[in-house]
Amino acid sequence: MTEREGSDEAEIRSRVAQARTMVVKVGSSSLTDLHGHLDLGRLRSLVGALASAAVNGARLVLVTSGAIAAGFGTLGFDERPGDVATQQATASVGQGLLMAQYETAFARYDLRVGQILITARDTTHAVQYRNARRTLCRLLDLGVIPIVNENDALASNEIRFGDNDHLSALIANIVSADALVLLTDVDALYTEPPSRPGAHRISFVPDVAAIMDQVDAQGSVSGLGTGGMSTKLEAARIAAASGMPVVLTRADLAGPALAGDRVGTLFAPIRPRGSSHRLWIKFASRPRGGYLVDQGAVKALRGGRASLLAAGARSVQGEFSAGDPVWIHDESGHQVAKGLSGYDSEEAQDMLGLNTKELRRRLGAHYAHPLVHRDSLVLV
């Protein structure tokens, strides 16, 4: 490690310690016993660590898995069910039991909790995203700890998070968190699964994008969690690219991790935080169609802070409404940017290739605007 990295790490750890708003994600593997059932001892000690941060003034959001673990025993199953319908039913039974345990555990510290169940769809639509933000922020203002899980009972198979890692990074964006803490059953990120003899522990990652190819991040080994290390790295990438530090460590090290002590793996933020609107476009929105644009437009967009003008657009792909997220592709079909379209796909067809003057003359003043305004456009 270089001297500069050492001092960067210390400075970023202190940012974690001073974080006003923090999202903490705990995985199924850290809340369960050997048989996969919810382990109340583990849940209570996690709550103890979170409560002392909350009592010291941190605004915490807890993203927690564990609904299926809490539900399958009660339903008389010997193990976590494998099929989606039974998993969803089990989660529906278990979610209430899980919340009851959290409620009781936090109440010991005189702390109130509120439940938020979210589907991937809630984060891909701008209106639902804003609603989620409003409710979460209000809960935090009221001194409540929001407890978030995927709405497993209703999540549709084609579009679901599955693991809660990605969800936690989006929640961190939604509440404009100052740090994200990922708690799991392994003490840190390793160069490869820690069960392998050659695996080395990584304590500081200055650039998460650069490390993605160098680490062998595998899926869940325990069979209790879902995403494994690859989804945690992806969550760390989203959070770091959104300007917040990320700590990844074992759940029993939650206290020191939140206090900024040198535990687990620290991921440095990549750049200062962008606006929540642009972060939503970048990480959460799911375009339904888009524009294919010429080389001049690609150059202007890549140059920074340019809008996509109709003059540079060659074709409209798919169907979408004004305000919907769209891809912007170059002529070879590569993704260049993502943004919100100012027009619906049918209107945009008539605007292709026209400059502002021609748009005004032929179609009227309403059409003399960019297809995608630069304030609603992010490069990918």
Ligand SMILES: Nc1ncnc2c1ncn2[C@@H]1O[C@H](COP(=O)(O)OP(=O)(O)O)[C@@H](O)[C@H]1O
């Ligand atoms: N490169 C790696 N470094 C650390 N852990 C890894 C790596 N690759 C795979 N893993 C595995 O990822 C697991 C954590 O993921 P998972 O079981 O999904 O946990 P959670 O329920 O907390 O989301 C660890 O138990 C570990 O064995």
Ligand SMILES: N[C@@H](CCC(=O)OP(=O)(O)O)C(=O)O
């Ligand atoms: N949302 C589901 C579990 C998802 C899951 O296992 O996620 P993770 O622990 O992040 O790998 C539940 O509450 O049981």
